Amino acid sequence: MILxxxxxxxxxxxxxxxxxxxxxxxxxxxxxxTKRHQLENPQSATYVGLALEEIMDDKLKVKNDE
Known part of the structure; x- marks a missing residue:
C-alpha cells in the first residue's frame, strides 16, 4: 500500500x-x-488518510513548527 x-x-x-x-x-x-472532516472530495477511506489530506490541503497547521 502506498501512502x-x-x-x-x-x-x-x-x-x-x-x-x-x-x-x-x-x-x-x-x-x-465526530465523523466530520474538512475536505470537499476526499481520496482516502481511512481516518489517518483523511487527516493527512487535510494537512496537505492546509486545513491543519501547527502553531510552532520548528
Missing part, C-alpha cells in the same frame, strides 16, 4: 516527522469520533 499524500510532500507543510505523525493521529481520532 498518499507522500511523506516527502507532507514534510513541505510540516517540517518534523514526529509533529506530522502526532498531528495526524490526533486529527484522525477527532474525525473518527
Amino acid at each position: 498518499e499524500p507522500s511523506v516527502d510532500r507532507l514534510q513541505t507543510k510540516i517540517n518534523s516527522k514526529y509533529t506530522l505523525v502526532t498531528l495526524a493521529a490526533k486529527r484522525a481520532r477527532q474525525i473518527q469520533l
Whole structure:
C-alpha cells in the first residue's frame, strides 16, 4: 500500500516527522469520533488518510513548527 499524500510532500507543510505523525493521529481520532472532516472530495477511506489530506490541503497547521 502506498501512502498518499507522500511523506516527502507532507514534510513541505510540516517540517518534523514526529509533529506530522502526532498531528495526524490526533486529527484522525477527532474525525473518527465526530465523523466530520474538512475536505470537499476526499481520496482516502481511512481516518489517518483523511487527516493527512487535510494537512496537505492546509486545513491543519501547527502553531510552532520548528
